[in-house]
């Protein structure tokens with residue numbers, strides 16, 4: 209379980225990006241983090257694994273306060289957290305399999321990773337994960353030969369290879385088209401359910417969050433202003449989170465997307481006839 213206690217972050221520039229955020233994420237729960245640009249979503253995700261140093265507060269993963277650890281202990285504890293990025297963060301010239309195995313780097317001795325001699329169990333597990341994300345037949349392809357959706361599948365398999373206790377997911381679908389975005393969100397949520405793995409997903413796209421998340425946390429100016437199930441995300445609540453202007457702009461965007469999808473479906477139908 210993850211518990212944030214009065215977590216705050218003020219950057220050197222004086223920007224108070226997080227103000228006293230407290231949050232509990234139990235085992236198996238997948239939480240969508242929404243909010244306007246600059247609300248503090250990335251800062252929150254990055255404070256958890258200390259890619260950004262919190263200014264104050266606690267980050268408890270189980271009974272370990274990650275915010276209080278020295279560098280060496282932090283390195284060890286970070287293995288417990290899998291991270292999935294918007295831009296995939298793959299090593300482009302390595303194969304899919306090698307990228308997945310790189311999730312094991314925190315566990316194998318340096319010489320083994322340098323010689324790329326991973327233990328057989330790790331390799332077997334990596335094949336299983338590639339099968340789970342639907343990329344088994346691509347194991348030997350270079351990462352730069354894959355589509356965006358396939359790359360994100362590699363990113364997911366790599367994070368899972370780490371055998372994490374928590375997943376932090378930073379805008380996983382921001383570089384993907386709407387259909388691929390839904391496929392990736394479906395895969396992520398199914399995998400979290402299968403493994404009882406808690407996750408925090410920073411997600412720009414509100415309809416996508418409503419469709420896939422069990423719980424939604426709305427941030428505004430560094431504070432939690434909504435915390436509840438997607439059904440409670442009414443227009444009023446969205447206006448509280450985004451302000452009227454932002455939310456209306458986003459809704460227009462959503463209509464445009466829906467129109468584009470309907471248009472594409474009509475054209476496909478016409479071709480099929």
Ligand SMILES: Nc1ncnc2c1ncn2[C@@H]1O[C@H](COP(=O)(O)OP(=O)(O)OP(=O)(O)O)[C@@H](O)[C@H]1O
Pocket residue numbers: 219220221223224225243244245246247248249250251252
């Ligand atoms: N490295 C930094 N140095 C100084 N200020 C920062 C830094 N990173 C973020 N901020 C500030 O902290 C606040 C929160 O930023 P953050 O990137 O966490 O928001 P966000 O909700 O993830 O936004 P977006 O949706 O645009 O990615 C903003 O005011 C931003 O300008």
